[in-house]
Amino acid sequence: MTFPARIDVHQHIVPPIWAETLAAHGLDSGGWAIPAWSPTDAIAMMDRQGIATGVLSVTAPGVHLGNDAQARDLARAVNEYGAEVVRDHPGRFGHFASVPLPDVDAALAETTHALDTLGADGVVLMSNAHGRYLGDPDFEPLWAEIDRRGATVFVHPAQPPMPLLPGTPAPLADYVFDTTRTALNLVLNGVMSRYPNMRVILSHGGGFLPYAAYRFSGLTSTVVDRDRDREAEDILRDLKRFYFDTALSASPSALPALLAFAEPGHVLYGSDWPFAPENAGTYYNHYLETYPDYAPGQAEAIDRGNAEALFPRLVR
Known part of the structure; x- marks a missing residue:
């Protein structure tokens, strides 16, 4: 790639107030240290990796650290910071707004502010x-509002409600498990079928969802969903509604499985920088660029075109 073209839908921002708040609570990202970050460093990395635009997001543990009032304030501060970075660097950044679930009312208010004002x-x-998965019935008002707007949701894994494996930070194993768990929860609870206008991106190639999707649909041949039966093909159809990013997933074993499962247009480029080191990005980029079995135009679509369809303001 000779010029920056990629749209990176999985790139992280580290707002100073967020990092300081985590440190004050003795928290990190599932046993993973919080790295340094600046717009200058991000743009330098992007230029080296052929990334035109990074859509920034705060990673786990998010903005709700246990106190509703603090979570509302932290979400607002994080989102204002992200919006400022986007304004200061036109075309180089976008941002996904953080919302303070499980406080649904506050999440609705912050969604409105972030999308309409920021x-x-x-x-x-x-x-x-805090152990409640995204198909939780109490979260229904948020999904309804997201669907009403036809908005895009980026689902990032968090540490599941269980102890870490000894010596194993959550990003190594638990994150791919938790992405898969919440995606299946969204499907089995009917969220993906009730709300057809929203778009949901799963991190890291969807965890192991593409690899195990037919197991899920085959073993849930009839699942009760709000007074109606759902057959295996219904489950599979809703699993295929997800979009997937390639962060830490464009490998010789994972990429073929992802491309075999995902619907056309549903695979997006992701780097996971700076929580994933740049040399990891270089490794996965090489495989993305040399993969021998793309359909015509598929590589360019993953790099940019599929994201342009989700984010028309980034079309060039």
């Missing part, structure tokens, strides 16, 4: 909110 490109949700 011009956010969508919202980021952690895969679970």
